[in-house]
Amino acid sequence: MEIKRLEKELAPLRERLLIHELYQNIDSIDNIQIFMEKHVFAVWDFMSLLKALQNELTNTSVPWTPKGNPISRRLINEIVLGEESDFNELNESMSHFEMYLDAMKQIGANTSDIEKFIKQITNEKNYRDAQKLVNISGKTKEFIDFTFQIIDTQKVHLIASVFTFGRENLIPDMFVEIVRRLDRESSKNLNKLVYYLERHIELDGDEHGPMALKMIQELCGDDNKKWTESIEVSKEALIKRIELWDSINDSIVNKRETTYG
Numbered sequence: 001m002e003i004k005r006l007e008k009e010l011a012p013l014r015e016r017l018l019i020h021e022l023y024q025n026i027d028s029i030d031n032i033q034i035f036m037e038k039h040v041f042a043v044w045d046f047m048s049l050l051k052a053l054q055n056e057l058t059n060t061s062v063p064w065t066p067k068g069n070p071i072s073r074r075l076i077n078e079i080v081l082g083e084e085s086d087f088n089e090l091n092e093s094m095s096h097f098e099m100y101l102d103a104m105k106q107i108g109a110n111t112s113d114i115e116k117f118i119k120q121i122t123n124e125k126n127y128r129d130a131q132k133l134v135n136i137s138g139k140t141k142e143f144i145d146f147t148f149q150i151i152d153t154q155k156v157h158l159i160a161s162v163f164t165f166g167r168e169n170l171i172p173d174m175f176v177e178i179v180r181r182l183d184r185e186s187s188k189n190l191n192k193l194v195y196y197l198e199r200h201i202e203l204d205g206d207e208h209g210p211m212a213l214k215m216i217q218e219l220c221g222d223d224n225k226k227w228t229e230s231i232e233v234s235k236e237a238l239i240k241r242i243e244l245w246d247s248i249n250d251s252i253v254n255k256r257e258t259t260y261g
Contacts, residue, residue: 002227003217009231010165013238020242022249023177029189031252033109036100036193038248040114041140043100045147047083048127049163054080056156057215072218075211082203089195096196103192139247146240150233157219161230164212166237175200 026035054060057076059067067073084095088102104111113134120130127148131141150162175197220226 002220003213006165006216006227006231006234010234010238013235013242016242017174017238017245018177020245020249022245022252025249025252026178029107030255032107032190032193033104034252034255035248036104036107036109037111037113038137038140038244038251040100040104040111041117041136041144042244043097044114044118045144046167047095047097049147049151049159049167050076050080050083052151053156053159053163056154056159069218072215075215075218079211086199086203089192096200099192099196099199103196106192107189137247137251139243143240143244146236150237155229157216157226157230158233160212160215160219161234162237164209164216165230165234166241 022035026032054076057068057072059065085093086096086099088094088099094102101111101114113136117130117134117136120133121127127144131144136144147162150158153159179194179197179201216230220230
């Protein structure tokens with residue numbers, strides 16, 4: 001099966017992510033704050049990737065007409081429901097991005113950059129203009145730029161590949177590593193973050209990940225060129241994630257050396 005070949009090709013890069021030094025360094029409130037302040041932009045651009053897929057696979061315009069494959073349509077709409085309108089730890093409906101912001105505020109992380117960024121986009125600026133007005137590190141910017149380069153292709157199998165193998169199919173394993181290192185007893189300020197992480201593990205591992213794999217199979221079908229392109233763009237997505245993790249880890253290590261060196 002082509003999906004098995006794709007997963008085999010991606011295995012070495014996935015392994016590099018799963019044993020990344022970053023997980024060992026997310027070991028204090030200060031370091032969690034650094035992680036979240038940089039990672040939140042990846043949480044945001046994931047939602048843009050998701051909505052781009054929904055736009056490509058379903059009809060979001062009026063007047064409505066049927067569009068695309070009914071199976072892919074259902075899969076993406078179910079994923080959107082979970083990501084954009086889930087329930088937080090208080091059973092309040094909100095997106096996962098909003099849950100993440102709540103967790104940042106609870107833990108004392110700085111949300112001013114991401115909030116200014118979102119405000120600028122809301123005020124009808126595109127994300128590239130908004131980037132210039134906030135403090136986004138180089139690798140974070142490259143990560144977002146890559147996401148939007150893929151979105152701009154309007155090639156649904158490429159968007160779905162980055163979504164599936166750079167995000168949905170990967171996130172549960174990565175987040176398990178982080179949850180394992182969170183001492184839930186050390187601070188009451190972690191409960192929102194722990195809930196967010198565990199919710200992602202539950203949804204992505206049990207539901208969204210398998211749904212996304214089905215969607216890739218539907219979109220690539222028997223087209224060898226699409227499968228090859230899917231492999232290449234998925235590798236790029238994983239490399240961008242590794243570079244982002246390297247950058248965040250460097251920030252944590254450099255702060256530690258400055259503080260204690």
